[in-house]
Amino acid sequence: MFNMGNKGLFALVLTLIMLTTFTSGAQEGESIFNSKCATCHQPHKDMTGPKLFEVRQKWEEGGAMEGSLHQWVRNWQVAAATDPYAKEVSSWAASSMTTFADLTDEQIEAVFDYVDAQPKEEAVTPGDTGGNSGTSTPVEEESLGWVWYVLGAVFLVLIISLGGTKRQLQEMDEDNDSYIKVGSKAWIFKNRKYVGMGVLVVVMAGVVWLFLGLYQIGVVTAYQPSQPIAFPHDVHAGINGIDCKYCHNSANKSKTAGIPTTNVCMNCHKQVQGEGDQVEKIKKIYASAGYSPEGGGKYSGETENIVWNKVHNLPDHVYFNHSQHVEIGGIDCKQCHGDMTKQNALPRVVPVEELNEIEGNIQLTKPTLTMGWCIECHSEKEVSTGSLEGKGGYYDEIHKRLLENDESLYEEYLEDGKVTVSELGGWECAKCHY
Amino acid sequence: MKKNFKAISTKALALTFGIGTLFSCVSDKDSPGLEWMPDMYRSPAVETYVDYGWVKEEVNPEAVMKQSAKHPPLATIPYQGKVEDLEMYLPYHRKASSFAAVTHGLQEKDGWRLTTEEGDAEYNAAAADKNPIQLTEDNQKSIFSDGKELYEINCAHCHGEDGDGKGSMVQSGAYAGVPDYSNLKDLPDGQLFYSIYYGKGMMGAHAPLLNKKEIWTVVHYINKLRFEDYGAATPQKVETDTTVVVEDTVQ
Numbered sequence: 001m002f003n004m005g006n007k008g009l010f011a012l013v014l015t016l017i018m019l020t021t022f023t024s025g026a027q028e029g030e031s032i033f034n035s036k037c038a039t040c041h042q043p044h045k046d047m048t049g050p051k052l053f054e055v056r057q058k059w060e061e062g063g064a065m066e067g068s069l070h071q072w073v074r075n076w077q078v079a080a081a082t083d084p085y086a087k088e089v090s091s092w093a094a095s096s097m098t099t100f101a102d103l104t105d106e107q108i109e110a111v112f113d114y115v116d117a118q119p120k121e122e123a124v125t126p127g128d129t130g131g132n133s134g135t136s137t138p139v140e141e142e143s144l145g146w147v148w149y150v151l152g153a154v155f156l157v158l159i160i161s162l163g164g165t166k167r168q169l170q171e172m173d174e175d176n177d178s179y180i181k182v183g184s185k186a187w188i189f190k191n192r193k194y195v196g197m198g199v200l201v202v203v204m205a206g207v208v209w210l211f212l213g214l215y216q217i218g219v220v221t222a223y224q225p226s227q228p229i230a231f232p233h234d235v236h237a238g239i240n241g242i243d244c245k246y247c248h249n250s251a252n253k254s255k256t257a258g259i260p261t262t263n264v265c266m267n268c269h270k271q272v273q274g275e276g277d278q279v280e281k282i283k284k285i286y287a288s289a290g291y292s293p294e295g296g297g298k299y300s301g302e303t304e305n306i307v308w309n310k311v312h313n314l315p316d317h318v319y320f321n322h323s324q325h326v327e328i329g330g331i332d333c334k335q336c337h338g339d340m341t342k343q344n345a346l347p348r349v350v351p352v353e354e355l356n357e358i359e360g361n362i363q364l365t366k367p368t369l370t371m372g373w374c375i376e377c378h379s380e381k382e383v384s385t386g387s388l389e390g391k392g393g394y395y396d397e398i399h400k401r402l403l404e405n406d407e408s409l410y411e412e413y414l415e416d417g418k419v420t421v422s423e424l425g426g427w428e429c430a431k432c433h434y
Numbered sequence: 435m436k437k438n439f440k441a442i443s444t445k446a447l448a449l450t451f452g453i454g455t456l457f458s459c460v461s462d463k464d465s466p467g468l469e470w471m472p473d474m475y476r477s478p479a480v481e482t483y484v485d486y487g488w489v490k491e492e493v494n495p496e497a498v499m500k501q502s503a504k505h506p507p508l509a510t511i512p513y514q515g516k517v518e519d520l521e522m523y524l525p526y527h528r529k530a531s532s533f534a535a536v537t538h539g540l541q542e543k544d545g546w547r548l549t550t551e552e553g554d555a556e557y558n559a560a561a562a563d564k565n566p567i568q569l570t571e572d573n574q575k576s577i578f579s580d581g582k583e584l585y586e587i588n589c590a591h592c593h594g595e596d597g598d599g600k601g602s603m604v605q606s607g608a609y610a611g612v613p614d615y616s617n618l619k620d621l622p623d624g625q626l627f628y629s630i631y632y633g634k635g636m637m638g639a640h641a642p643l644l645n646k647k648e649i650w651t652v653v654h655y656i657n658k659l660r661f662e663d664y665g666a667a668t669p670q671k672v673e674t675d676t677t678v679v680v681e682d683t684v685q
Contacts, residue, residue, distance in 0.1 A: 035617040038610070039613045039635050040636070042610060047611060048537075048636050216467065216468065217470055218467075218468070218470050220466045222463065222467060225464050240602055240608050243586065245587045246591065255482070259483065263638060267633075267637065268592075272608055272609060289539060297537065298537075301543070307499050314475075315470075316479050316481070
């Protein structure tokens with residue numbers, strides 16, 4: 001009895017020791033895997049290196065020599081020289097594996113134990129959080145709702161007046177049947193009050209409509225051209241938090257903001273292959289970059305262009321420079337392009353009403369991308385001395401010279417508490433037109 | 435009577451529909467709407483991202499739908515800034531590994547220079563390269579702030595703001611396998627530069643996004659993330675030293 005208890009205690013202690021050693025081994029495997037292997041290998045997915053799940057069984061079944069897998073981890077070239085299976089494995093990808101000569105057998109086994117213990121997730125979810133792209137919210141068209149109210153009122157007046165005319169005619173009809181036969185001219189003359197009013201209303205409505213229409217010429221806020229790939233900005237800039245200037249790389253360096261070439265897309269999409277309707281879209285990137293994701297990924301070198309449709313198009317007589325506004329002026333992208341971190345639908349020219357709702361934006365009234373909109377902003381935006389620290393101090397110098405040359409003018413400028421772009425010449429025609 | 439009523443109403447309707455159709459094309463999302471001077475929006479003047487295959491009525495079949503944002507001619511040096519920085523804009527003296535054409539899409543026809551040797555010889559040799567931007571007490575503050583700006587635009591979404599490999603892309607679950615810089619403390623500056631320039635593993639080449647000066651600036655900032663006390667010799671010590679010397683000479 002005593003003996004039995006002793007044995008039981010012994011067994012308990014033994015299992016405890018085994019458990020602790022096992023868990024510490026798994027922990028070691030995890031930390032080694034994360035620090036040394038995870039850059040290229042995943043348990044269930046081919047990346048730069050092949051997936052590692054049950055790789056020991058795979059090598060055994062493939063007919064690898066005993067110990068050559070460990071040799072491979074320490075120095076793959078030695079393994080490939082001695083074992084034909086390892087040689088075969090070395091042709092899996094063009095790039096070669098880093099050598100880890102200082103790993104012991106126990107450590108390597110711990111890594112494989114850790115990897116094999118990873119649950120086989122059916123849906124490893126790269127970009128799954130952005131899977132809502134199928135349910136794109138319809139973009140509101142800029143509505144001229146009040147025009148319809150005006151027109152409705154006009155038609156109502158028209159109908160009532162015509163109805164009145166009709167009733168009068170009917171009354172007359174009862175008086176004199178022959179009256180109608182006199183002809184329309186006489187009828188118009190007889191009812192000239194009503195007809196005149198009706199015509200006036202119609203003409204006025206026409207004129208109003210014409211002018212409203214003329215004001216719409218050159219206003220492009222309904223423009224949302226179709227694109228070769230329905231690119232969801234909200235997934236990239238919103239959920240995944242990529243800076244606008246990573247892809248639109250020249251926005252702070254050049255006149256144009258730049259449409260990213262597909263090699264920029266490939267910096268992430270080499271790994272992110274998407275799921276659902278994303279797969280087809282990402283395949284278009286692969287086709288453009290000449291990439292096939294099989295076997296660790298291979299570029300063929302045969303590239304093709306993706307032809308995007310330009311959304312923000314200014315006429316040729318307008319000079320607009322992105323770097324001047326982004327880098328020197330320190331204007332946030334969302335001031336003109338809206339909050340792209342929430343834009344699920346295709347890119348478009350965002351109406352000024354929506355731009356005004358964004359926190360931190362300068363409030364403007366004229367339609368987006370019109371000249372009125374530009375100069376309105378130039379008269380609102382403050383050019384401060386402090387915002388240009390480390391950018392050459394050009395505007396510091398302007399402020400200084402203003403103060404030296406004509407202090408009263410400078411004070412006049414500062415009456416509203418700020419020196420604006422227009423006060424520094426931002427309304428000069430030749431700033432934008434030359 | 436009915437006839438008159440009909441005539442008036444049809445005329446009124448026709449007029450309103452006529453004017454309406456004049457402007458109704460605005461609601462087509464693929465059309466920018468009416469423009470005052472359409473030829474000013476698509477003119478023969480050279481602008482980026484304009485299709486020069488079709489200008490006005492003239493069609494040039496060779497240029498239709500071809501890329502209008504061109505590469506600079508091969509072997510030209512994009513030079514900007516100061517004369518002292520000129521060396522920064524000369525081509526990188528290390529070539530990409532021969533397999534980079536397959537693994538990273540660096541094709542020789544696009545101007546990438548590849549070695550003919552097998553393996554990672556150039557990458558290993560890059561370990562000896564030193565950062566040409568010298569950190570001094572005067573410039574280190576601006577270099578670190580420039581580096582931070584560049585890092586946050588180009589690197590932080592994967593590598594994390596603190597370089598821990600937990601950027602927003604990793605946290606959202608879209609991307610995996612980004613190393614923690616604290617595990618890469620013995621990686622030399624030269625290889626850091628080489629990896630950013632030509633790409634490594636899953637990371638693509640970032641030379642199209644950053645020029646050499648910018649990459650070396652980012653390397654300084656990454657070192658600051660990797661090593662807590664990275665920087666030029668701490669300024670306070672030197673200042674107190676010099677004041678002591680001055681006082682000594684005065685006395």
